Amino acid sequence: MEILKLVNLKKYFGGVRALDGISTTLHEGEVVTIIGPNGAGKTTLINTISGYVFPDSGRIIYMNEDITKSTPIERVNKGIVRSFQLVNTFDKLTVYENILVSLISSRKYQNKMTKTLDSYTDILEEAESILKLFELGDKADNLITSISYGDRKLVDVAISFALNPKLIMLDEPTSGVATKDKDDIMKKILEAIMKTGVTAMIIEHDMDIVFRYGKRVMVMHQGKIIADGGVEEIRKDEEIKKILLGGVYA
Amino acid sequence: MVERLKKAFGDDLRSNFILLAIIAVIYPAIYAISPGWGIVLGHGITWIIALLGFNLLFGYTGLLSFGHALFLGIGAYTAGFMYKYLGINSIELHILGSILSSAVVALAIGLVVVRYTRIFFAIFMLAIAQVFWSLYYKFYWITGGTDGIKMARFSILGISLEHLDFTTYHHIYFYFTTFLTTILIYLMWRIVNSPFGLTLKAIRDNEVRAKFIGIDIYKMRLYAFIISAIYAGITGALVANHHRLVTPDIAYWTTSGKVVFATLLGGTRIFIGPLIGSFIFHVIESFAMRFIYWQLIMGAFIIAIVILMPGGIAQILRTFVESIRHSGRIGG
Numbered sequence: 001m002e003i004l005k006l007v008n009l010k011k012y013f014g015g016v017r018a019l020d021g022i023s024t025t026l027h028e029g030e031v032v033t034i035i036g037p038n039g040a041g042k043t044t045l046i047n048t049i050s051g052y053v054f055p056d057s058g059r060i061i062y063m064n065e066d067i068t069k070s071t072p073i074e075r076v077n078k079g080i081v082r083s084f085q086l087v088n089t090f091d092k093l094t095v096y097e098n099i100l101v102s103l104i105s106s107r108k109y110q111n112k113m114t115k116t117l118d119s120y121t122d123i124l125e126e127a128e129s130i131l132k133l134f135e136l137g138d139k140a141d142n143l144i145t146s147i148s149y150g151d152r153k154l155v156d157v158a159i160s161f162a163l164n165p166k167l168i169m170l171d172e173p174t175s176g177v178a179t180k181d182k183d184d185i186m187k188k189i190l191e192a193i194m195k196t197g198v199t200a201m202i203i204e205h206d207m208d209i210v211f212r213y214g215k216r217v218m219v220m221h222q223g224k225i226i227a228d229g230g231v232e233e234i235r236k237d238e239e240i241k242k243i244l245l246g247g248v249y250a
Numbered sequence: 251m252v253e254r255l256k257k258a259f260g261d262d263l264r265s266n267f268i269l270l271a272i273i274a275v276i277y278p279a280i281y282a283i284s285p286g287w288g289i290v291l292g293h294g295i296t297w298i299i300a301l302l303g304f305n306l307l308f309g310y311t312g313l314l315s316f317g318h319a320l321f322l323g324i325g326a327y328t329a330g331f332m333y334k335y336l337g338i339n340s341i342e343l344h345i346l347g348s349i350l351s352s353a354v355v356a357l358a359i360g361l362v363v364v365r366y367t368r369i370f371f372a373i374f375m376l377a378i379a380q381v382f383w384s385l386y387y388k389f390y391w392i393t394g395g396t397d398g399i400k401m402a403r404f405s406i407l408g409i410s411l412e413h414l415d416f417t418t419y420h421h422i423y424f425y426f427t428t429f430l431t432t433i434l435i436y437l438m439w440r441i442v443n444s445p446f447g448l449t450l451k452a453i454r455d456n457e458v459r460a461k462f463i464g465i466d467i468y469k470m471r472l473y474a475f476i477i478s479a480i481y482a483g484i485t486g487a488l489v490a491n492h493h494r495l496v497t498p499d500i501a502y503w504t505t506s507g508k509v510v511f512a513t514l515l516g517g518t519r520i521f522i523g524p525l526i527g528s529f530i531f532h533v534i535e536s537f538a539m540r541f542i543y544w545q546l547i548m549g550a551f552i553i554a555i556v557i558l559m560p561g562g563i564a565q566i567l568r569t570f571v572e573s574i575r576h577s578g579r580i581g582g
Contacts (some may be wrong), residue, residue: 050462076464084462090455092519093448096254101452104445105464113446113471118255118446141254163463 001028002064003167003199009042009058011223018044019055020223021244024168031193033199033210033231036220037244042203043085045220049201050082051075058125062167079166083159085175085203087152089144095155099127103161121190126162133192134158150181157189161196168193169201174209182206186213204238207244211235219244255443259571260522260564263439267432269525274428278421285417290536292420294529295427296488301513301524302438304311308510309518310442311474313456317375318509320376321479323501324352325486327386330399330496341404341426344487352483364471367457369412379506386498398497399489429487434481439521441477450474468528475560482509511548515555517562526563 004026011019018041026032034042036051041195051072060068067075090098104110104121118124131137139147144155153173160168169215173189174182186209193200204210210217210231216236219227221243227234236241259265273291281288300322307313325348332338332347340508363374386393393399403411403419404428411419441447453460453467461467490496499505508531515534516527534551538544 029374049348052462070463073464073466076462082462088456088459090452090459093451093456094254097448097451101460102463103446104449109445110449110465110470111446112442113441113473114254116443117448119444124255124446159459159463 002026003028004029005061007059007061009045009048009055009060010051011041011055011182012036015247017041017223019058022223022225022227024218024228026201028199029197030216031190031202031214032101032216032218033214034147034203034218034220035200035205035207035210036245040220041223042156042220043225044166044223046082046171046201046203049167050080050169052082056114079164080169081163081165081167082169083156083171083173085171087149087156087176089152089159091143091145091155093144094141095136095144095147095151096127096131096188098144099130099158099202100124100164103127103130104157106163124127130158130162133161133195134188148181150177150185153177153185154188157192161192165198167199167201169203171203172205173202174204174206181217182209183212211249257521259568259575260517260520263436265571266435266522266525268440269436269522270428270432273529275425281297281417281420285420286536288355288420288424290532291529292424292427292492292536292546294531295424295431297509297512297528297532298570299434299488299524300482300485300509301516301528302435303478303485304443304509305513305518305524306438306450306474306481307478308513309454310447310454311450311471311521313364313471313475314510315375315506316371316372317377317379317503317506317511318478319501319503319505320375320379321352321356321482321560322486322489322505322509323347323382323498324348324355324495325483325491326500327393327399327486327489328352328483329487330393330401330491333401334394334399339402339405340408341406341487341491344404344491345430345484348483348487349480352479352486353476356479357472359474360470360475360479364424364475366413375504376503380500380503383498383501383503386501393498394496395560396497399497401494401496403441404491423492427492430484430488434484434523440479442521446470446473460516479514491534515551515562516566518562520564520568522567523562523564 002025006022006024009019010023021047038040048055051070059066088093089099098172103126107123109187131140136154139151144152157170157173174185177185190213214231218225219234219240227240261359277291280291304318307315327346329344332344366374387395397407405411411422448463449470453470457467486500489500499552511530512527513524515531516521541547548549
């Protein structure tokens with residue numbers, strides 16, 4: 001089943017064509033990795049789908065419904081959830097509380113103010129299972145700022161997962177993480193995606209990671225999708241290699 | 251599972267209630283030795299409520315209101331008007347009235363101000379509070395201007411207290427307020443530890459992410475603002491009855507300053523902070539007022555707090571208590 005359909009999306013920032021006619025389709029349960037040199041429009045694409053910015057033209061169809069003009073909150077309520085490139089967590093709270101907040105929002109408990117949290121065993125149990133999913137159980141009671149950057153990235157993704165999304169968009173989940181930890185984080189995230197069966201869109205810079213874990217790969221360049229296909233197909237394409245490397249090494 | 255929600259010293263109800271109980275027990279003795287200090291404790295217990303309200307907004311939601319005198323004024327003038335124009339001197343009705351009036355005013359103002367944060371919110375609140383102050387000041391044929399509204403002694407449960415000696419009257423005020431404060435502390439504790447309370451903290455820490463996990467930030471802030479205002483309004487009504495006089499001073503910016511300062515003194519990140527802050531503030535104030543330059547002494551205190559103990563006295567106390575508990579565990 002089609003979950004997301006983008007029709008000729010355009011977003012210009014002054015003269016910069018961040019999105020220049022993006023059209024594509026995502027099916028339920030699909031995991032798409034988006035690659036491309038800096039400034040290709042990858043983050044803008046996620047920003048547009050999540051409602052962070054609105055497109056200049058084009059349409060976003062989500063589960064057969066036009067959501068082009070929906071607010072971010074409406075989209076979250078429909079199951080479209082994103083994470084950010086830089087760690088974006090609730091910094092004075094513990095790991096556990098970070099996940100709880102997300103569960104509170106997803107269950108629409110945020111207006112409940114007469115009973116204390118310990119009486120909401122449903123979300124407390126769910127928080128435990130999310131901690132388990134990301135192997136964060138032993139760090140749950142620590143302040144989010146006191147754990148490693150890689151773990152904070154995981155919490156960031158866990159916050160998104162706690163919203164019980166249908167479509168999750170992860171903006172460089174391994175950026176800023178030490179190379180030796182990248183594999184571990186990516187593995188945990190992909191495992192979580194597989195277990196929950198969520199449709200996922202992942203921006204990734206690290207080619208090793210992409211070619212190791214990706215299935216469907218979408219290549220963006222100057223606001224356009226220049227290639228879209230299986231990981232082997234993309235890996236062999238010399239033209240794409242030139243563009244991807246050119247941006248950095250030319 | 252629930253163990254993860256266990257509270258450290260100061261954030262648990264027990265430490266709050268123990269502190270209140272200690273104050274309630276030593277109060278008669280202190281009053282017997284020196285009525286003046288007994289009254290200072292009366293101020294302390296009265297202002298806890300407003301500080302709790304202020305801290306829901308500041309410590310938990312991240313909105314610094316530099317105009318909470320607005321709601322103290324609303325509460326105090328509600329009580330004053332109820333007495334002056336309706337002849338009501340029941341303290342329970344004054345409190346109910348002030349809850350209603352501060353909630354209505356907070357809703358009207360909140361719809362606009364909670365769209366702003368940081369310095370913009372602080373200054374906006376200051377400006378609105380000053381407008382209200384000038385109304386009380388200028389419309390003297392209604393408010394009595396600087397002479398204010400003089401009030402008779404309040405009645406409680408329909409019983410007049412006019413015939414009592416002042417000491418008994420003050421004791422009744424003190425224990426009534428302690429009772430009320432206990433209930434309001436309990437309610438506030440439930441609020442900050444509810445799903446709503448955690449959501450407020452999340453908004454405080456990261457507005458953008460909060461929005462992207464589907465939280466209606468504006469609505470949450472508005473709720474917090476109204477609750478905060480109600481708490482301040484209740485203190486306003488109590489102050490009016492404690493002083494038996496309502497003047498524009500209660501709505502002046504220095505009152506807002508007092509709320510901010512006393513809360514900072516106690517500590518904004520620990521629940522017990524406002525409780526401690528209210529008492530310590532009034533004790534320091536009564537010492538300092540013996541000198542001509544008492545504002546200078548208060549000012550020096552503010553600087554000392556900001557530099558030396560940003561966590562307030564509650565933080566110091568917590569460190570102390572935890573270290574005792576810890577050493578006890580090792581020793582045992």
